[in-house]
Amino acid sequence: MTTTRRFSPSDVQALSALKSLGVRAGATHRCTRVWVVVVEGRVFVRSWNDKPTGWYRALRTEPRGSITLGAKRDTREIAVHARHVRSARLRRAVSDAYAHKYDMAGARKWVVGFAEPAREATTLELVPA
Numbered sequence: 054m055t056t057t058r059r060f061s062p063s064d065v066q067a068l069s070a071l072k073s074l075g076v077r078a079g080a081t082h083r084c085t086r087v088w089v090v091v092v093e094g095r096v097f098v099r100s101w102n103d104k105p106t107g108w109y110r111a112l113r114t115e116p117r118g119s120i121t122l123g124a125k126r127d128t129r130e131i132a133v134h135a136r137h138v139r140s141a142r143l144r145r146a147v148s149d150a151y152a153h154k155y156d157m158a159g160a161r162k163w164v165v166g167f168a169e170p171a172r173e174a175t176t177l178e179l180v181p182a
Contacts, residue, residue, distance in 0.1 A: 057180065058134075058180045058181045058182075059094070059095070059180065059181070060096060060180070060181055064122065064131070065091055065094055065096065067122055067123075068089055068091055068096050068122065069090075069091040071089055071122075072088070072155075073086045073087060073088055073089065074086070074087055074088075074089040074098065074120055074121070074122070075120060075121035076098060076108055076112075076118060076119075076120050076133075076179075077108075077118050077119045077120075077121075078108050078111030078112040078114075078115060078118045078135075079111060079115045079117060079118055082108060082111045082118070084121065085107075085108040087099075087100075087108070088151065088154075088155060088163075088167075090147060090150035090151055090154055091150070092143065092146045092147055092150050093146070095178055095180075096178065096179045096180075097138070097147045097150070097176055097177065097178055097179070098176075098177050098179060099147065099151070099167055099172060099173070099175050099176045099177070100172070100175040100177075101163070101166065101167070101172065103171075103175060109175050109177070112135040112177060113135070113137065113177075116134050116135045116136070117132070117133075117134055117135075117182055118132075118133055118134075118135060119131060119132050119133060120133050120179060131181060132181065132182035133179045133180060133181060133182055134179070134180050134181075134182045135177045135178070135179055136177065136178045136179075136180065137176075137177060138176040138177065138178055143176075144173040144174075144176050145173070147173070147176050148167060148168040148173060151164050151167050151168070152164050152168070
């Protein structure tokens with residue numbers, strides 16, 4: 054029986070409250086700010102584009118990376134493993150979570166874009182490494 058690693062409840066709460074998250078693919082890729090949502094107690098990120106040198110492609114090639122959590126003075130880095138999400142139901146739930154969390158007028162274009170099938174296909178679940 055395999056056990057799925059999960060973030061602690063306090064980390065899930067903190068990640069859910071964040072508007073953006075620093076994500077780093079591997080040990081050398083630069084840290085990139087991305088939107089983050091929590092669905093069913095699980096942490097998800099999605100790429101706006103699939104550039105060959107971008108964070109999403111880097112995490113697909115090398116699923117180990119890290120995220121930054123906390124304020125500037127109290128920032129901590131958490132090692133993560135990225136898992137590609139194949140479930141259409143879960144991808145749709147992530148799209149709905151983006152629409153709910155980022156409901157401000159200036160985010161509308163991005164929320165609508167994130168719900169497009171090509172962008173839904175870039176959904177990754179982050180789990181502690």
